[in-house]
Amino acid sequence: MHDPRIETLANLLLDHSCELKAGEKVLIEAIDLPEPHLVCALVEGAAKRGAIPLVTWKSQQVQRALYRNATAESMQLNAKFEGERMRDMQAYIGVRGSHNSSQFADVPPEKMDLYQQHWWAEVHGKIRVPETKWVVLRYPTDSFAQSANMSTSAFEDFYYSVCTADYAAMAKAQAPLVKRMEAADKVRITAPGTELEFSIKGIPTIPCNGDRNIPDGEVFTAPVKNSINGVIKFNTSSRYQGAVFSDITFEFAQGKIVKATSNDTPRLNQILDSDEGARYCGEWSLGTNNRVRHPMLDTLFDEKIGGSFHLTPGKAYDEADNGNRSRIHWDLVLIQRPDYGGGEIYFDGELLRKDGFFVPADLQGLNEGL
Numbered sequence: 001m002h003d004p005r006i007e008t009l010a011n012l013l014l015d016h017s018c019e020l021k022a023g024e025k026v027l028i029e030a031i032d033l034p035e036p037h038l039v040c041a042l043v044e045g046a047a048k049r050g051a052i053p054l055v056t057w058k059s060q061q062v063q064r065a066l067y068r069n070a071t072a073e074s075m076q077l078n079a080k081f082e083g084e085r086m087r088d089m090q091a092y093i094g095v096r097g098s099h100n101s102s103q104f105a106d107v108p109p110e111k112m113d114l115y116q117q118h119w120w121a122e123v124h125g126k127i128r129v130p131e132t133k134w135v136v137l138r139y140p141t142d143s144f145a146q147s148a149n150m151s152t153s154a155f156e157d158f159y160y161s162v163c164t165a166d167y168a169a170m171a172k173a174q175a176p177l178v179k180r181m182e183a184a185d186k187v188r189i190t191a192p193g194t195e196l197e198f199s200i201k202g203i204p205t206i207p208c209n210g211d212r213n214i215p216d217g218e219v220f221t222a223p224v225k226n227s228i229n230g231v232i233k234f235n236t237s238s239r240y241q242g243a244v245f246s247d248i249t250f251e252f253a254q255g256k257i258v259k260a261t262s263n264d265t266p267r268l269n270q271i272l273d274s275d276e277g278a279r280y281c282g283e284w285s286l287g288t289n290n291r292v293r294h295p296m297l298d299t300l301f302d303e304k305i306g307g308s309f310h311l312t313p314g315k316a317y318d319e320a321d322n323g324n325r326s327r328i329h330w331d332l333v334l335i336q337r338p339d340y341g342g343g344e345i346y347f348d349g350e351l352l353r354k355d356g357f358f359v360p361a362d363l364q365g366l367n368e369g370l
Helices: 005-017 037-048 060-068 072-087 109-131 142-147 152-163 167-183 265-272 361-367
Strands: 025-031 052-058 091-096 133-138 186-191 194-199 206-208 218-221 229-233 238-240 243-245 249-253 256-261 281-287 308-313 332-335 344-347 350-354
Touching (some): 005 133, 025 037, 072 109, 142 152, 167 218, 167 361, 256 265
Parallel strands (some): 025 052, 025 091
Antiparallel strands (some): 186 344, 206 218, 238 243, 344 350
């Protein structure tokens, strides 16, 4: 049976996220979706707006075969064809489902690195992200609901509620935080196992409220590249390149990760040794979507959790550029609400957030629903 919430979501993606105009070309890339309803709604909606929709339908099982048999030549050839198409697009909508969230778990790290270096970085890093109006989102599946420890029906209700939030109201609540971050220099963070300091002086601050990720709800900047010192222990697990990492702990000295441990320390360090920029951080962001409460091994949701922040080894975004370059960009989340151990964030010695709750009067709107 057709779910009317799909139409609402499709309209949000076309009008709010992509601001799609007549004559523009939009690539709709669907991966492992259980059914085509959202893709059809996007195609029909784009056509009604006078735009030109193109569709690619992919399978992670097929992608796994490509990655496991990757060579530099094969990844470069795939990038050549996909890159030519992406350059011709004005907008991109990536809808990603999953029949098996561990599909890439047995792809050797060196093969995934060939994909990251020669395909993802060339097509998405250099073309899609800087040159198109893009938005990416997950799609509710049984596998996704299982990761969230929810029934499929309950997860679908949660999913549509979170994804179709009032992003205009979110933007209004974020505005005072943007001003504070733009004026700040020194950031100090405490939490169990964490004592970290860095500067964000002179780096732009970007509010995210439905234009690039769905669901959305974060305000990000980047640390001054060489300014991070101390230790951070992340209290959420993260799936990256098909493997699940937990208990990730980094020790920083002058911006560089000089020691990294986790449940799989060798593989973690192999990722961090991908290139020179992988041991430096390209993003720091505060989660502001209080409808998202708990991690579900999905970055697009986990990085928005109310009362959280994430710190990102790897490439900086052009909008908030600290100069770091890498083919990886790995958002790692630390939740500071009391049920996750608490913690504090200070801007230039002033307490900004305690146990996930913003303290200053002008930021109280960000606490609604916590």
